[in-house]
Amino acid sequence: MLKYKDLIEVLKNAGYPKFRAEQVFQAVYKKGGNDYENISTLPGELKEFLKENVPVYSFGVGNRMVSKIDGTQKVLFELCDGKKVEAVLMRYSDKTGKRNTVCVSSQVGCALKCAFCATGKLGFSRDLTAEEIADQVLYFDHILKAEEERVTNVVYMGMGEPFLNYDKVMKSVRILNDEKCLNIAARGITVSTSGVIEGIEKFSEENLQVNLAVSLHVPTQDGRAEIMPIARANSLDKLMESLDDYVFRTNRRVSYEYVLLKGVNDGVEDARDLAELLQGRLCHVNLIQYNETGLPFKKSGKSEGEKFLEILEGSGVPVSLRISRGQDIFGACGQLAGKENAG
Numbered sequence: 001m002l003k004y005k006d007l008i009e010v011l012k013n014a015g016y017p018k019f020r021a022e023q024v025f026q027a028v029y030k031k032g033g034n035d036y037e038n039i040s041t042l043p044g045e046l047k048e049f050l051k052e053n054v055p056v057y058s059f060g061v062g063n064r065m066v067s068k069i070d071g072t073q074k075v076l077f078e079l080c081d082g083k084k085v086e087a088v089l090m091r092y093s094d095k096t097g098k099r100n101t102v103c104v105s106s107q108v109g110c111a112l113k114c115a116f117c118a119t120g121k122l123g124f125s126r127d128l129t130a131e132e133i134a135d136q137v138l139y140f141d142h143i144l145k146a147e148e149e150r151v152t153n154v155v156y157m158g159m160g161e162p163f164l165n166y167d168k169v170m171k172s173v174r175i176l177n178d179e180k181c182l183n184i185a186a187r188g189i190t191v192s193t194s195g196v197i198e199g200i201e202k203f204s205e206e207n208l209q210v211n212l213a214v215s216l217h218v219p220t221q222d223g224r225a226e227i228m229p230i231a232r233a234n235s236l237d238k239l240m241e242s243l244d245d246y247v248f249r250t251n252r253r254v255s256y257e258y259v260l261l262k263g264v265n266d267g268v269e270d271a272r273d274l275a276e277l278l279q280g281r282l283c284h285v286n287l288i289q290y291n292e293t294g295l296p297f298k299k300s301g302k303s304e305g306e307k308f309l310e311i312l313e314g315s316g317v318p319v320s321l322r323i324s325r326g327q328d329i330f331g332a333c334g335q336l337a338g339k340e341n342a343g
């Protein structure tokens, strides 16, 4: 959806007053309208004008799949240049209430080529615009509003490296957070980086309550550089230094993502190294089950995962084991490859 001030401008040029823009925004962002035809407050000729000139979404909506296991939904968006990206909706419900989390893509493909990741395998194609990122969330919000629910959380963990598309990503965060738009709490938004230090430094200066997640995966420099090429120019020492500085400036804890890869990073030694690295740091570790993607990595066994968790817990490092969602629709972490027929 266009930005508010751009919509006002487009409507003004076509001879419509500002309050029409307000009505459109109200309908699209607050009432869940994705079809101008159904906005009863608008005159017929304005509906026609909008249909032709102001698409609700900045992309076409392709195939949507719903997981039979857990209700996770994955959708393929077709961008105006024919490229494709995916986003995922995960729905949680427990004693504390309901959460609807959208996992958005920030780039088409990714340049960073982590050895275990399906998106990395694709290579980099282009950055998404702020509108293309925010519209992924708007799309799912519309689906949820039809059931009188809404998107409560957004994670930048789809395709792409958010900090290599820094400005557009931050712009999209501001759109999502804007009270005129979806009004999603900054605390409900998490940006995940594979460790782009320059981005972390900039992010430390943003005056926002947005969460930071770092894909650590291996607790030593050499081992990390082996499967995550980004670690060569962004060494573990410097990465930790930039994260300490982030915590110092923002007083916010960092989430560390750690995908358990069989025989690569899931041993007792690895767990001890990780515990030592994070000792005394304001952090939370998310242990993630690896989703196999046809790349030469296997997920760790249950007992390795439990042992790993136990060692971290025993060292006083806050940790949880994340349950993987949407595996049957290839919507789980690292399985997004923008293919129509995936799954």
Ligand code: SAH
Residues within 6 Å of the ligand: 110, 114, 116, 117, 118, 156, 157, 158, 159, 160, 161, 162, 192, 193, 194, 214, 215, 257, 259, 288, 289, 290, 291, 292, 293, 332, 333, 334, 335
């Ligand atoms: N580029 C960013 C954000 C997108 S990836 C980053 O790397 O942080 C989101 C998370 O999924 C990252 O932690 C990534 O390492 C992880 N991931 C990649 N491939 C995976 C796979 N096959 N199974 C599980 N997690 C995977």
Ligand code: SF4
Residues within 6 Å of the ligand: 110, 111, 112, 113, 114, 117, 118, 119, 120, 121, 158, 159, 160, 161, 194, 215
């Ligand atoms: Fe890119 Fe993240 Fe995949 Fe690495 S894990 S290739 S940084 S999307």
